Amino acid sequence: MARFKSYILGGATLICALAIGYVMQFGLALPGQSAAAPDQALDVTDIQPASSAVQPRLPVDAAQDQALPDQTVTLAAVDAALEDETPELGDLPGNPAAGGFDCGVELVAKPAAGAMADLTLTAPCKASERVTFHHQGLMFTETVQPDGTLSLSVPALAQQAVFIASFANGDGAMAMLEVSSLDFYDRVAVQWTGGAGLQLHAREYGAAYFTDGHVWAAASGDLAAAARGEGGFLVRLGAADAPKALLAEIYSFPSGTARTEGEIAISVEAEVTEANCDQTVEAQTLELRGPEGLRVRDLTLDIPACDSTGDFLVLKNLVEDMKIAGR
Numbered sequence: 001m002a003r004f005k006s007y008i009l010g011g012a013t014l015i016c017a018l019a020i021g022y023v024m025q026f027g028l029a030l031p032g033q034s035a036a037a038p039d040q041a042l043d044v045t046d047i048q049p050a051s052s053a054v055q056p057r058l059p060v061d062a063a064q065d066q067a068l069p070d071q072t073v074t075l076a077a078v079d080a081a082l083e084d085e086t087p088e089l090g091d092l093p094g095n096p097a098a099g100g101f102d103c104g105v106e107l108v109a110k111p112a113a114g115a116m117a118d119l120t121l122t123a124p125c126k127a128s129e130r131v132t133f134h135h136q137g138l139m140f141t142e143t144v145q146p147d148g149t150l151s152l153s154v155p156a157l158a159q160q161a162v163f164i165a166s167f168a169n170g171d172g173a174m175a176m177l178e179v180s181s182l183d184f185y186d187r188v189a190v191q192w193t194g195g196a197g198l199q200l201h202a203r204e205y206g207a208a209y210f211t212d213g214h215v216w217a218a219a220s221g222d223l224a225a226a227a228r229g230e231g232g233f234l235v236r237l238g239a240a241d242a243p244k245a246l247l248a249e250i251y252s253f254p255s256g257t258a259r260t261e262g263e264i265a266i267s268v269e270a271e272v273t274e275a276n277c278d279q280t281v282e283a284q285t286l287e288l289r290g291p292e293g294l295r296v297r298d299l300t301l302d303i304p305a306c307d308s309t310g311d312f313l314v315l316k317n318l319v320e321d322m323k324i325a326g327r
Helices: 002-026 060-065 075-085 180-184 223-227
Strands: 106-112 116-122 130-135 138-143 149-155 160-167 172-178 186-193 198-204 233-237 246-253 262-271 280-288 294-302 312-315 322-324
Touching: 106 160, 116 160, 116 172, 130 149, 138 149, 138 186, 138 233, 149 233, 186 198, 198 246, 223 233, 262 280, 294 312
Parallel strands: 106 172
Antiparallel strands: 106 116, 116 149, 130 138, 130 160, 138 246, 160 172, 186 246, 186 280, 198 262, 233 246, 262 312, 262 322, 280 294
16 A cells, blocks of 8 residues: 555656646647737836936837938038138248248348438337337337338437337347447437427527527428538437327537537427426436547426416526537
8 A cells, every 4th residue: 555655646746747847848838839928917117227328219110200301411511611711820820930920029220321220120010019219328119100110210329339129018129230420420319208398409500599500309400411511400209199208309410520610509498388387307318429428417307387388498507518620
């Protein structure tokens, strides 16, 4: 009996093992049939996105239905147009290595008649700016032309003349030249700032005011006559309309070639105006006479009250008169 029970238990175990293997291989369907999905809907909740980099894609049929507009965009043409519009570095202003203009400042000095120096300033990036010139203690301000150039003539105060042009931001240039004819001229200059109202007057050989031989800003003389030894000339330097302008007047007489012996009365004068009345004016005089070298003297002048507007102050003894030996 015991052996019979063992046979029954073994057979049952074998049948269970065969049934489990069949289900694992074929599912619940019969061989040759597909396992159908159950009719019950699957409820999915709590979906967590794994990556935002994955982009959704349209089904193939939907993509075919959403056709693009009938318009062609040629990227190559756009790139070519951009290349035509984009300037190269060499086309930009201020790049001298590739054809752009140079922003450098240049000053050229050339000797001229009357122991003068003809100065030419070139500053392409300084159009209409204020520039200050320096020469042997002489200072005056000018304004560059709209095209970035400036030309002027300056009486030299040294045979080995050095001229400097400087701008407010520190840019500038220097020029040098030899003025061999300076030995033939005596010179007197007065310089000041702003509306001081100063004037330099020279009355040659006893000339009265406002007659022939009275040389001043309104009757500046003749350079050709000076070259013949017949009279002097006056040069006014500086642009008066510039803010805090530095101005100067220089009188020159050809003492080394003068034909007539005599004396020239030199005076510094100041007109009382609304701009300078009741103020203290500071100025300088510069004198160059023969072998004595350049002499500089400071000047302080108290201008009368504004009820004296229109009057003139004459400083006769500030500058020595010129004594001409003649030949």
